[in-house]
Amino acid sequence: xxxxxxxxxxxxxxxxxxxxxxxxxxxxxxxxxxxxxxxxxxxxxxxxxxxxxxxxxxxxxxxxxxxxxxxxxxxxxxxxxxxxxxxxxxxxxxxxxxxxxxxxxxxxxxxxxxxxxxxxxxxxxxxxxxxxxxxxxxxxxxxxxxxxxxxxxxxxxxxxxxxxxxxxxxxxxxxxxxxxxxxxxxxxxxxxxxxxxxxxxxxxxxxxxxxxxxxxxxxxxxxxxxxxxxxxxxxxxxxxxxxxxxxxxxxxxxxxxxxxxxxxxxxxxxxxxxxxxxxxxxxxxxxxxxxxxxxxxxxxxxxxxxxxxxxxxxxxxxxxxxxxxxxxxxxxxxxxxxxxxxxxxxxxxxxxxxxxxxxxxxxxxxxxxxxxxxxxxxxxxxxxxxxxxxxxxxxxxxxxxxxxxxxxxxxxxxxxxxxxxxxxxxxxxxxxxx
Numbered sequence: 001x002x003x004x005x006x007x008x009x010x011x012x013x014x015x016x017x018x019x020x021x022x023x024x025x026x027x028x029x030x031x032x033x034x035x036x037x038x039x040x041x042x043x044x045x046x047x048x049x050x051x052x053x054x055x056x057x058x059x060x061x062x063x064x065x066x067x068x069x070x071x072x073x074x075x076x077x078x079x080x081x082x083x084x085x086x087x088x089x090x091x092x093x094x095x096x097x098x099x100x101x102x103x104x105x106x107x108x109x110x111x112x113x114x115x116x117x118x119x120x121x122x123x124x125x126x127x128x129x130x131x132x133x134x135x136x137x138x139x140x141x142x143x144x145x146x147x148x149x150x151x152x153x154x155x156x157x158x159x160x161x162x163x164x165x166x167x168x169x170x171x172x173x174x175x176x177x178x179x180x181x182x183x184x185x186x187x188x189x190x191x192x193x194x195x196x197x198x199x200x201x202x203x204x205x206x207x208x209x210x211x212x213x214x215x216x217x218x219x220x221x222x223x224x225x226x227x228x229x230x231x232x233x234x235x236x237x238x239x240x241x242x243x244x245x246x247x248x249x250x251x252x253x254x255x256x257x258x259x260x261x262x263x264x265x266x267x268x269x270x271x272x273x274x275x276x277x278x279x280x281x282x283x284x285x286x287x288x289x290x291x292x293x294x295x296x297x298x299x300x301x302x303x304x305x306x307x308x309x310x311x312x313x314x315x316x317x318x319x320x321x322x323x324x325x326x327x328x329x330x331x332x333x334x335x336x337x338x339x340x341x342x343x344x345x346x347x348x349x350x351x352x353x354x355x356x357x358x359x360x361x362x363x364x365x366x367x368x369x370x371x372x373x374x375x376x377x378x379x380x381x382x383x384x385x386x387x388x389x390x391x392x393x394x395x396x397x398x399x400x401x402x403x404x405x406x407x408x409x410x411x412x413x414x415x416x417x418x419x420x421x422x423x424x425x426x427x428x429x430x431x432x433x434x
Contacts, residue, residue, distance in 0.1 A: 028215050028331075031198070035219035036226075037280035038197045041273040042151040043230040043250065046191055050245035052184035055235035056174035061341055065188045066220070068381040073195040073345070074220050075368050075378065076352050078213040081199040082365040083355075085208040088291030089199030090348050097351035100297065101412055107292050108408035110344040114285040115198065116337040117190075120276055151273035154254065155230045162237035170236050182335075182392040190334045191227065193341060196219075196348065197281070200288040204309075209248070209365035240279035286314030298415070299424045300378045310419075328410055339393055339401040342386045348415040349379040374405045 026034065049058035084092045090110060095103025195216065202208045234253045244252070251270070255263035265386070290311035293302035302313050355362065356375045368374065418424045 007017060008066075009249065012306070014064075026201070026204055026211075027206050028211050030291055031215035032206060032218045032222065033212060033276075035195070035215055037273075037276040039194050040191065040223040040226055041277040041280075043155065043227050044151075044270050044273050046227055046231060047185065047245045047247055047249045048183055048187040049243050049252040050188065050231070050235060052180040054174045054179070055171050055231075055240065056240060058235070059171060059228065059231055061184065061188045062192070062224065062231065063121075065192050065385075066224045067316055068191045069189070069385055070195060070220060070223070072378045073138065073193065074216045076348065076362070077196045077199055079368050080092060080348075080352060080355075081212050082209045083362065084199075085205070085212075086294075087200055087203035087287045088293060088295050088297075089202060089288060090344070090351075091194050091288065091292055091297070092197075092295065092353045093355070094347045095295070095297075097354040098347070100295075102347060104292075104297050104412040105405075105408050106344055106347045107288060107297060108411065109340045109347075109405065110196075111288055111318075112404055112408075113337050113344060114194075114281055114288070116333055116340070116419070117194070118281045118285070118318070126339065138354040151269045151276065152226055153234065154262060154269050155226075156248075158254055158257050158262060158266070159233045161262070162233050162306050163237075165257065166233075166236040168236060170240055170428050171232065171402075173240055184395075185392060186334050186338050189338050189341075189385070192223070193338075193345075194281075196345075197284040201289060203291070213366045223299050228252065253431045255304075262372050266434050282315060282318055285318040286311040288430050289314035289317065294427055296426045298426070300427045301425075303427060305406045322323055335393060336400055337399045338389055338396055339406060342390055343401075344384060346383070349383060355381065366367065383391055 041268065046058070046062070049061055053061070080093045081089070084096070086092060088095075088107070091103050091107040095105040106382060109403075156188045198212070198216070202212065203209050234250060238253055238256055248270075251263050251266050254266040271318050289298060289302045290305070302311070304312050306312050353372070356372055368378065415424065419426050
């Protein structure tokens with residue numbers, strides 16, 4: 001972190017843990033795929049957009065939503081992430097602009113949103129697997145996988161095989177009177193957000209001032225193409241039946257287009273994708289807790305690393321939250337996650353604008369061109385989308401999410417009391433000037 005002093009940004013020499021200097025840093029290519037898996041992981045889970053709104057709106061949605069949501073979020077992440085290249089990420093952005101209380105609230109809501117997000121992946125993988133093995137519909141999936149482009153390869157093959165069957169007229173089907181806007185927007189929102197999650201790993205990135213913006217650009221292109229073309233293939237190659245377009249339907253399309261072998265390949269890719277997303281999100285969530293501990297927002301034990309540099313306590317807490325939330329349905333998890341994520345994004349947008357206003361001369365290795373007016377303009381379209389998503393939330397999701405917000409509001413002063421009484425030890429390595 002840096003201290004602001006008279007409009008200038010001066011870095012402070014920070015003590016590092018004995019192991020940090022020996023930890024391998026993340027370069028551009030691994031970072032691209034890490035962002036890809038934190039945001040997307042492939043087109044697994046996009047089927048509900050066709051179910052909710054039909055092919056035309058599904059295809060347009062992933063293009064338009066990318067422009068008005070993903071691009072602004074990625075740009076802000078590039079600027080703020082290079083301005084504060086440390087593991088607390090968006091927590092320090094909000095703390096610097098609004099103070100440590102709101103920084104803690106940001107950390108709580110984004111961590112909880114990330115844990116809820118991670119609870120999706122066992123459910124999503126199971127939805128794909130049970131389409132081929134119905135007996136696994138009530139079981140517990142077990143899979144070991146790694147990050148890689150393997151999750152997109154079967155869609156490339158399916159694209160070539162589907163060329164003779166493509167009918168462009170199928171892409172133009174839409175019915176505004178028969179559109180489930182809640183499901184449609186929540187599915188788009190979930191599939192195209194979390195660009196800021198990589199900021200909680202900025203402290204692990206090699207030369208983040210140069211690497212982070214490049215990786216975000218490459219990942220943005222990969223994510224959008226990874227959604228659009230599989231949807232183009234799927235909706236154009238088979239007759240439309242919107243009721244069939246639910247989680248796992250791509251595996252059935254694969255069998256229609258290429259046979260059983262392609263279906264099993266796609267299901268294996270789904271397994272790898274969901275494992276990749278799980279690992280990427282777990283990394284982001286656990287390093288966020290580590291960063292908050294280093295800033296004195298959480299007890300010091302959250303900053304404990306293994307001999308490999310991984311945040312042990314953060315991983316245990318994040319994994320426990322995933323297990324507790326895995327009983328919810330896919331749609332309920334998406335809606336609850338989006339609700340909390342929206343609150344966090346509002347704080348990020350406010351922090352981004354305030355830091356531009358209060359500290360225009362602060363060091364920004366990557367800076368979005370333009371002044372305050374441009375900064376505000378960038379935030380307007382995604383903010384409108386946020387309020388639309390919030391307005392469409394069900395009463396059940398609204399209640400659960402508000403309870404979670406209240407817990408965060410109470411938790412921060414309670415932790416402060418425990419610190420003052422000496423019952424918990426907090427780090428004092430990093431301090432913010434008031």
